[in-house]
Amino acid sequence: MNAAPQPQPGIMEIDLYQGGASQVAGQTDILKLSSNENPYGAPRSAREAAREAVGSMHLYPETDHAGLRAAIAQVHGIDPDRVICGVGSDEVIHMLCQAYVGPGDEVLHTEHGFLMYAISARAAGGTPVRVPERNRRVDVDALLAAVTSRTRLVFLANPANPTGTMIDAAEVARLADGLPDGCLLVLDGAYAEYVPEFDGGLSLSQARDGVFVTRTFSKMYGLGGLRVGWGHGAKSVIDVLNRVRGPFNLSNVALAAAEAAMRDRDFVARCLAENTRQRARLRQGLDDLGIASDPSEANFVLARMATAEEAADCDAFLQSRGVILRRVGGYGFPEGLRMTVGDEAGVTRLLEGLSAWREG
Numbered sequence: 001m002n003a004a005p006q007p008q009p010g011i012m013e014i015d016l017y018q019g020g021a022s023q024v025a026g027q028t029d030i031l032k033l034s035s036n037e038n039p040y041g042a043p044r045s046a047r048e049a050a051r052e053a054v055g056s057m058h059l060y061p062e063t064d065h066a067g068l069r070a071a072i073a074q075v076h077g078i079d080p081d082r083v084i085c086g087v088g089s090d091e092v093i094h095m096l097c098q099a100y101v102g103p104g105d106e107v108l109h110t111e112h113g114f115l116m117y118a119i120s121a122r123a124a125g126g127t128p129v130r131v132p133e134r135n136r137r138v139d140v141d142a143l144l145a146a147v148t149s150r151t152r153l154v155f156l157a158n159p160a161n162p163t164g165t166m167i168d169a170a171e172v173a174r175l176a177d178g179l180p181d182g183c184l185l186v187l188d189g190a191y192a193e194y195v196p197e198f199d200g201g202l203s204l205s206q207a208r209d210g211v212f213v214t215r216t217f218s219k220m221y222g223l224g225g226l227r228v229g230w231g232h233g234a235k236s237v238i239d240v241l242n243r244v245r246g247p248f249n250l251s252n253v254a255l256a257a258a259e260a261a262m263r264d265r266d267f268v269a270r271c272l273a274e275n276t277r278q279r280a281r282l283r284q285g286l287d288d289l290g291i292a293s294d295p296s297e298a299n300f301v302l303a304r305m306a307t308a309e310e311a312a313d314c315d316a317f318l319q320s321r322g323v324i325l326r327r328v329g330g331y332g333f334p335e336g337l338r339m340t341v342g343d344e345a346g347v348t349r350l351l352e353g354l355s356a357w358r359e360g
């Protein structure tokens with residue numbers, strides 16, 4: 001009998017990604033606010049396109065994603081040849097690490113940055129480097145000071161998760177300017193659609209070969225379950241990524257739904273307006289209950305309790321009422337509770353739950 005081989009050094013040190021729970025034992029009426037999904041669901045246009053695509057499930061999907069890339073390029077005014085699509089932006093992040101990071105190489109991410117940066121960096125054999133923030137905001141000077149000759153990638157989510165805060169275009173440009181050749185700045189725009197008039201860094205990735213942008217269909221477009229993301233960068237980078245990408249990484253159904261969702265600008269406009277309204281209600285409600293939160297530019301709010309114990313207690317209380325929030329200790333906020341901005345009824349139910357917890 002032969003035993004399984006040993007994994008690459010460092011693989012067993014990778015943290016397992018803990019997703020937001022979707023169920024609570026014994027509960028049926030669940031309000032899931034743990035993964036920043038769209039409370040309005042997927043656009044009808046995408047559901048119809050997906051239903052139609054099911055008819056071709058016996059056929060392999062196209063490998064070049066031409067239809068989806070054309071839709072993305074048209075909507076954003078970019079070159080389709082500079083776009084790559086992946087199984088969520090997670091896969092685009094993963095491909096970047098596979099292609100550019102090896103043993104001894106460093107990958108910078110901000111103190112409270114998205115967990116997948118470190119996971120993908122380690123999976124590629126590289127070393128993730130966590131850079132401190134200042135007042136729960138990305139600190140460009142600290143990032144620049146952390147760069148070494150081994151730094152290959154710098155990940156920056158803008159707006160950031162789990163804080164929902166942003167840095168402005170001048171700061172992002174200053175970071176890009178300060179990075180040496182051979183170091184790619186990756187601007188993660190998973191929540192860019194929630195910021196009015198914001199291009200998520202695409203004008204920068206358009207102008208500079210050393211800047212790459214990642215985006216997703218999981219949030220505003222309501223397609224988290226279908227797993228579609230994309231990236232935009234220099235043609236040379238896209239060419240490299242296509243060499244590590246699986247040829248049939250996206251299914252027929254996912255491609256069809258994402259293309260329809262991208263073209264459904266009415267849906268996006270309505271969700272944006274409603275998110276802005278409900279986010280203001282949620283923050284006001286938190287304020288009224290004496291719960292601290294920073295202004296958020298995204299579709300979630302990071303509430304900060306007095307202590308980690310208080311956060312755990314509040315989380316358990318809300319779970320007992322079927323409301324699922326996200327503990328963010330893994331992001332460096334043991335006292336934090338991240339909550340997706342729901343629809344009108346969802347925000348009301350969340351605030352009622354928080355108020356009952358306060359009174360209890």
Ligand code: PMP
Nearest residue numbers: 088089090114161190216218229
């Ligand atoms: N980046 C950030 C900042 C995120 O919060 C998320 C999802 N939680 C992702 C990327 C990945 O999203 P997806 O793989 O669903 O596109």
